[in-house]
Amino acid sequence: MPFTIAESVQFEEDIKKSRFQVIAVPVENEQAVKDFLEANKDHTTTHQCWAWKIGHDVRFNDDGEPSGTAGRPILATIEGNELTNVLVLVNRWYGGVKLGTGGLVRAYGGCAGQCLLLAEKIELIKKQKIYFECLFNEWSILQYELKQNEIEYKESYTVEGVHVNALVQVHQIEPLANKIQDLTRGREQLKIIEEPNND
Structure with missing residues (x-):
C-alpha cells in the first residue's frame, strides 16, 4: 500500500555549527518538483540538497556536497518510511566545522528522517x-x-x-x-x- 504525506512539514537542527533546515512536501509529478525547487531557491544557503520519489521514479542531488553524502541518504529516508510522491529538500548553512563524509550522511539522512517523522502519512489514492x-x-x-x-x-x-x-x-x-x-x-x-x- 503506497503512502505519501498529508501536507508540507519542516524541521530544523544545528549540527556542529551548521544549520540544517528540512522541508518535506507531497508532489504529484515532476513539474510540481520543479516548481517547488524553483520557488524555494535560497542563495543564502551553502547547499540545497534534495531527493524525491514519485512511483518508481527517483532523483536526488548533492548540490556540491561530496558525492553520496546528501541526496542519497535523503532518498534512503523516503524509501525507509515507505513513502512515495514526496520531495525532501535539505538546506544547509555551513558553520565552519567540517562534518566529514560519515557526519554528512548522518546529518542529511538524520534531519530528513526527523522531518518525515513529523509528517502525517496518508494512503496514496490511485x-x-x-x-x-x-x-x-x-x-x-x-x-x-x-x-x-x-x-x-x-x-x-x-x-x-x-x-x-x-x-x-x-x-x-x-x-x-x-x-x-x-x-x-x-x-x-x-x-x-x-x-x-x-x-
Missing part, C-alpha cells in the same frame, strides 16, 4: 485519467459534478460540444460514468485513458 464528450447544454451539469467532487479537469470546445479530460480517483469512475450515461441518455460513455505500464 488516480486514473479519463475523458468524455458532451453537448454544450449538458456541460454545466457535468462541470458542477466535477467541481463538487474536486476533480481536476481540462475542457476544450468543438463545434459539436465539449471534450473533457479529467484525473479522477478510482472510486469516482463508476458514479461519474453513470451520471454521463444518464444525462446523455446513453449517447456518451466515460472512457479510461490507459497509461503505458512501466513496471
Whole structure:
C-alpha cells in the first residue's frame, strides 16, 4: 500500500555549527518538483540538497556536497518510511566545522528522517485519467459534478460540444460514468485513458 504525506512539514537542527533546515512536501509529478525547487531557491544557503520519489521514479542531488553524502541518504529516508510522491529538500548553512563524509550522511539522512517523522502519512489514492464528450447544454451539469467532487479537469470546445479530460480517483469512475450515461441518455460513455505500464 503506497503512502505519501498529508501536507508540507519542516524541521530544523544545528549540527556542529551548521544549520540544517528540512522541508518535506507531497508532489504529484515532476513539474510540481520543479516548481517547488524553483520557488524555494535560497542563495543564502551553502547547499540545497534534495531527493524525491514519485512511483518508481527517483532523483536526488548533492548540490556540491561530496558525492553520496546528501541526496542519497535523503532518498534512503523516503524509501525507509515507505513513502512515495514526496520531495525532501535539505538546506544547509555551513558553520565552519567540517562534518566529514560519515557526519554528512548522518546529518542529511538524520534531519530528513526527523522531518518525515513529523509528517502525517496518508494512503496514496490511485488516480486514473479519463475523458468524455458532451453537448454544450449538458456541460454545466457535468462541470458542477466535477467541481463538487474536486476533480481536476481540462475542457476544450468543438463545434459539436465539449471534450473533457479529467484525473479522477478510482472510486469516482463508476458514479461519474453513470451520471454521463444518464444525462446523455446513453449517447456518451466515460472512457479510461490507459497509461503505458512501466513496471
